[in-house]
Amino acid sequence: MFVLSTFVLGAVLMAFTLGAGPFEDVVGALKQGDTNGLSRYLDNNVEINMMGKSNSYSKAQAEIILKDFFSKNQVKSFELIHQGEATGGGSRFGIGNMTTSGGNYRTSFFLQKKGNNTVLDKLRFETK
Incomplete structure (x- = not known):
């Protein structure tokens, strides 16, 4: 019993050490304007809406x-003001x-569960 509880405790601590998860990673990447951080989670096709122009793009595009x-x-700052989950826990x-430096934007992002992965499939940057 002791070995099992030690293993479970170790697994939980390792999960916290390795990273907070896709949602928190995306928020962190937005705070930094870090394209590489966002790219880790981009779906094969991503809907991007910038200043009212929306289109679906490949991951590379x-x-x-x-x-x-x-x-x-x-990016000077990014403040998360609202977050939520779809019923069933499949998306956030x-x-x-x-x-x-170029203006202020209301920024929205959508993460979808796809198999064992969580992918970023929608991003919106709307001028405030």
């Missing part, structure tokens, strides 16, 4: 678009206010 956006809009979303 989405990386280029995000890199361009963050190079022109250095976050909404926040992003202040950049």
Whole structure:
């Protein structure tokens, strides 16, 4: 019994040490304007809405678009103001206010459970 409880405690501690999870990673990447951090979670096809123009892009295209956006809009701050989960726990979303060198944006993102992975399938940057 002692060995089992020690193993479970070790697994829980390791989970906390390795990272907080996809949702927290995406929030952290948005705070930093970190395209590589976001790219880790991008789905094969990603819907991106920037200033009212929405389109679906491949992962490679989405990386280029995000890199361009963050190079022109250095993030000064990102404050998460709302988050939630869809019933059934299959998806999560976050909404926040992003202040950049190029303006202020209401930023939304949507994470979807896909098999054993969690993917980022929608991003919105709306001018405030």
